[in-house]
Amino acid sequence: MTSIRLSVIGAIAAASSAHAALLIQAPSLGSGQESVYWEYFEGTGPNRGLSSGNAAGTPAAGVGTIAPVSPGYRASAGYYSFMGSFGLTATTQATTLSDIQNVVFQRVSMANPDFSMDVNLNWDGNAIVGATPDDPSLGAAPSITLGGPWLSYYDAADNLLGKIQATYTGILASATDITVGGFSGDLNSFTYQWDLSGVTEDVKSVRIDAPIIVHSSTVEARIDIGGSFVQVVPEPSTGLLSLGMAALLIRRRR
Numbered sequence: 001m002t003s004i005r006l007s008v009i010g011a012i013a014a015a016s017s018a019h020a021a022l023l024i025q026a027p028s029l030g031s032g033q034e035s036v037y038w039e040y041f042e043g044t045g046p047n048r049g050l051s052s053g054n055a056a057g058t059p060a061a062g063v064g065t066i067a068p069v070s071p072g073y074r075a076s077a078g079y080y081s082f083m084g085s086f087g088l089t090a091t092t093q094a095t096t097l098s099d100i101q102n103v104v105f106q107r108v109s110m111a112n113p114d115f116s117m118d119v120n121l122n123w124d125g126n127a128i129v130g131a132t133p134d135d136p137s138l139g140a141a142p143s144i145t146l147g148g149p150w151l152s153y154y155d156a157a158d159n160l161l162g163k164i165q166a167t168y169t170g171i172l173a174s175a176t177d178i179t180v181g182g183f184s185g186d187l188n189s190f191t192y193q194w195d196l197s198g199v200t201e202d203v204k205s206v207r208i209d210a211p212i213i214v215h216s217s218t219v220e221a222r223i224d225i226g227g228s229f230v231q232v233v234p235e236p237s238t239g240l241l242s243l244g245m246a247a248l249l250i251r252r253r254r
Contacts, residue, residue, distance in 0.1 A: 009235035015141025022180070022220055023108045023173050023189045029226030036092045037222035040078070040108075040180065046245045050078040050219060051181070058170035065094035066221055069142045072212065077181020078219035085138065085214045087145035100203040102229045103151055103194040105210070106172070110185040112213045114210070121169055121190050124148060125211030141211035149210035151194045156204045166192040168233035184216045197229040 021041040039060045041049030048060035052074040057066045068079040072086025079088055086109070094100050111120045115151065116134035125141035125148055152163045173189040180187075192210075196203055206225065212218055 016019045018063075022178075023175060023187050023221045024106050024220045025172050025189060027097050027104055027172075027224055027232040029104065029224055029230050029232070030228055032097050032227040033224060034062065034092070034095060034097060034226075035224045036064035038066060038220060040219045050074065050221065051076055062092065062223075063095055064223060065092060066090040069144060069209070071142075075181065075217070077183060078217055079212070080183075080217045081212075081214055083214075085125070085141040085211060087142050087148075087209060087223070088218065089144070089207065089209050090221060090223060091205065091207045092225060094203075094225060097225065097227045098202060099227060100153065100201070100206060100225045101195075101197040102224075102226035103153075103196065103206055103208075104222075104224040104232055105149070105151075105192045105208050106220070106222040107190045107192075107210060107212070107218060108187060109190060109212060109216045109218040110178070110180070110183055111188050112216050113185065114215075115213060119170065119189070120188070120213060120216070121171055123211060124165075124215055130137075138213065145209045145211035149192050149193075149208060152207040152209070153196060153203045154200070154205045154207075155201055158205070161199065161201050161203060164194060167195040168193040170232065172207065172233070174184040180217065180219055185217075187219070189220075191233055193231065193233045195229050 036059045037051050041047045041051055047053035048058055067089055069087035071083040072081045072129050114136055125146040127140040128138040150163055153161050155161055169192050171188050172191045175187045178187045
């Protein structure tokens with residue numbers, strides 16, 4: 001594994017109305033792209049965020065489902081847990097694409113300051129036993145998320161074709177000292193990308209099971225799918241800001 005850190009911080013303005021995205025980005029995957037997302041909710045109108053006001057997990061746009069994994073629950077601002085590390089499960093399916101070859105998942109969460117940004121991004125859900133300021137001891141996440149974030153992908157008959165870890169991970173945008181729903185801290189768009197271009201079967205739907213560190217309030221999520229692979233979490237040599245995003249930390253998982 002290789003990683004790079006850049007001293008680039010993205011600034012955002014607090015949302016003042018319903019369905020105003022805090023930090024999720026809109027990557028370009030080329031023709032045929034389909035998207036589903038849940039934006040931070042504040043204001044009036046139908047709640048389409050991750051808070052307790054949207055128990056059904058209805059997205060702001062697109063086709064998909066999302067739910068916290070216990071001990072995570074829907075709090076006033078988004079998914080949260082004070083009992084221990086938790087997770088989320090999100091799905092989407094192709095409505096016009098004949099074959100999903102590219103998947104990008106964003107999870108906008110408040111980083112747990114007890115752990116390094118690398119751990120917040122790349123933690124696979126397994127227990128950590130340590131005594132350093134960046135890596136104190138941490139219990140395991142729910143079993144469904146262990147080893148993840150996982151992408152499970154299915155054919156048109158809903159047969160499981162495979163289950164893989166992310167090809168690339170990165171923090172595409174960040175904002176410091178943000179207050180949402182009574183929680184204050186640094187928000188980050190933790191982003192994961194999967195390359196399915198080598199799958200011989202036609203992929204029609206996907207499921208993501210992601211571990212989340214305890215006390216990481218999670219307020220937005222987005223899945224983008226495409227019919228060909230376009231890398232949007234770039235290698236250092238490809239120009240980190242070419243997409244107009246603030247890329248803070250990039251890691252390729254092998």
